[in-house]
Amino acid sequence: MPVVLTSRTGSGSVLRHTYGAVGSETDLQRRGLINGVLLDPYKARVLLRLLAATGARREDVAATFDQHGRERSCCRPGSEAPCPKQTGHLRWACEVPCLRSFCDVLFKTIPEWVGSMGMKHVAVVGVGAVGGVVAAGLASTGRTKVTACVRSPLGGLRIDWPEGMTQEASVFEEFDPAQVSAVEWVVLATKAHQTAAVAPWLDRLCGAGTRVVVLQNGVEHLERVAPLAGAARVLPAVVEIGAESLRRGHVRLFDRPRITVPEDDDGAEFAALCRGSGITVALTGDFVTASWMKLCLNVANGAVTALTMRRMPVFAQPGIAELGRALVEEARQVAVASGACLSEDLPDQILARLRAMPAESGSSVLWDRLAGRALEYDARNGAVVRAGARLGIPTPYNETVTALLAAVSGPDDVT
Numbered sequence: 001m002p003v004v005l006t007s008r009t010g011s012g013s014v015l016r017h018t019y020g021a022v023g024s025e026t027d028l029q030r031r032g033l034i035n036g037v038l039l040d041p042y043k044a045r046v047l048l049r050l051l052a053a054t055g056a057r058r059e060d061v062a063a064t065f066d067q068h069g070r071e072r073s074c075c076r077p078g079s080e081a082p083c084p085k086q087t088g089h090l091r092w093a094c095e096v097p098c099l100r101s102f103c104d105v106l107f108k109t110i111p112e113w114v115g116s117m118g119m120k121h122v123a124v125v126g127v128g129a130v131g132g133v134v135a136a137g138l139a140s141t142g143r144t145k146v147t148a149c150v151r152s153p154l155g156g157l158r159i160d161w162p163e164g165m166t167q168e169a170s171v172f173e174e175f176d177p178a179q180v181s182a183v184e185w186v187v188l189a190t191k192a193h194q195t196a197a198v199a200p201w202l203d204r205l206c207g208a209g210t211r212v213v214v215l216q217n218g219v220e221h222l223e224r225v226a227p228l229a230g231a232a233r234v235l236p237a238v239v240e241i242g243a244e245s246l247r248r249g250h251v252r253l254f255d256r257p258r259i260t261v262p263e264d265d266d267g268a269e270f271a272a273l274c275r276g277s278g279i280t281v282a283l284t285g286d287f288v289t290a291s292w293m294k295l296c297l298n299v300a301n302g303a304v305t306a307l308t309m310r311r312m313p314v315f316a317q318p319g320i321a322e323l324g325r326a327l328v329e330e331a332r333q334v335a336v337a338s339g340a341c342l343s344e345d346l347p348d349q350i351l352a353r354l355r356a357m358p359a360e361s362g363s364s365v366l367w368d369r370l371a372g373r374a375l376e377y378d379a380r381n382g383a384v385v386r387a388g389a390r391l392g393i394p395t396p397y398n399e400t401v402t403a404l405l406a407a408v409s410g411p412d413d414v415t
């Protein structure tokens with residue numbers, strides 16, 4: 001067990017060879033104690049604990065403390081003499097670079113510690129309703145370091161769960177893609193049409209060992225994200241996280257969150273990552289059916305709520321219910337031709353599901369319409385139209401609502 005020798009005198013370095021009596025610094029170093037150099041006992045304890053957690057050997061611990069002593073810019077490198085500035089108020093001038101140097105050492109050590117604890121580093125790109133719920137859930141497992149890749153400060157996350165429970169979580173925040181490097185998991189939860197704009201984040205976060213889980217609606221996850229993910233593997237997902245952003249970092253959940261991913265190694269590892277997060281992860285051997293099934297619901301729920309600017313009870317109106325059924329039926333026919341296994345009564349099933357949803361819930365497209373933002377219609381109704389055209393299946397209802405949504409969509413978010 002490495003033992004570090006520090007001093008509580010408040011300034012200066014621990015002596016190395018000045019005194020030689022039993023119990024002196026020379027004696028203690030000879031017996032194996034590591035010279036704490038410039039760190040006071042409190043900082044030394046933090047650093048030693050981190051190093052011990054990484055499994056650092058005695059020589060590594062000694063080298064790290066020694067390096068900290070040398071890197072302190074305001075003291076003469078290698079000098080045993082006390083810092084010339086450390087008198088009176090000038091002592092504070094000395095503390096600032098000292099602290100900076102200490103933080104540098106910690107920041108070099110923390111990533112190793114995270115790795116050695118079996119912790120996973122997850123970067124969440126798109127920390128809105130869905131991304132916020134997943135970031136908070138992962139942070140609460142205590143097994144992940146979560147970095148929120150954001151455009152402006154979040155100041156923590158707060159999730160209001162349907163049962164009345166409030167979950168609070170804090171995550172690391174990054175604003176500049178240049179400051180990040182490859183991580184084990186990227187959770188991509190922007191709107192589909194915002195994907196191209198986060199290319200600089202993906203470029204930095206994706207390495208050969210990275211998995212990018214795409215928490216977006218639609219069926220074109222791979223086509224959209226793989227070209228931006230470099231050597232990383234892309235894991236598509238079906239997201240059932242009915243959620244509304246109330247304020248920045250504050251999300252209201254309408255139901256218990258659930259994500260479905262393909263039943264393969266990456267899917268199983270994502271399920272393991274989310275264990276204890278409050279988010280259920282299901283694995284499916286038929287992802288084509290699962291993703292088209294969700295899109296069939298989305299073509300009705302997103303388009304109708306956004307165009308009418310009404311929440312779920314709008315589906316109680318008979319004319320709206322008929323429009324919903326027609327949109328779903330077109331999508332179902334395209335889905336079946338694409339290899340999905342969906343029964344003929346799907347439109348009725350979906351209408352029943354929509355009518356059973358909480359009255360105050362709506363859709364992510366509705367929230368954007370209400371806020372005057374660009375709408376996610378191309379990855380939803382637009383995807384049905386595209387696939388229908390390819391397969392020779394007419395999709396007039398979806399074409400019509402795609403055109404209407406395009407007409408009322410807010411300006412493109414280009415940053």
Ligand SMILES: NC(=O)C1=CN([C@@H]2O[C@H](COP(=O)(O)OP(=O)(O)OC[C@H]3O[C@@H](n4cnc5c(N)ncnc54)[C@H](OP(=O)(O)O)[C@@H]3O)[C@@H](O)[C@H]2O)C=CC1
Binds near residue numbers: 125127243363
């Ligand atoms: N909300 C829901 O109920 C559900 C949504 N989905 C799907 O999940 C996906 C995400 O939806 P949702 O969470 O509602 O979307 P939100 O609009 O709530 O969140 C998107 C987030 O992406 C961020 N973002 C956009 N562009 C950038 C950028 N260039 N750099 C950094 N961050 C960026 C936004 O940041 P900023 O805050 O700065 O604007 C925002 O926080 C969509 O595909 C949606 O269809 C699926 C199921 C349910």
Ligand SMILES: CC(C)(CO)C(=O)C(=O)O
Binds near residue numbers: 241242243363
């Ligand atoms: C159906 C719903 C509301 C939640 O699963 C959704 O997918 C969305 O709002 O985009």
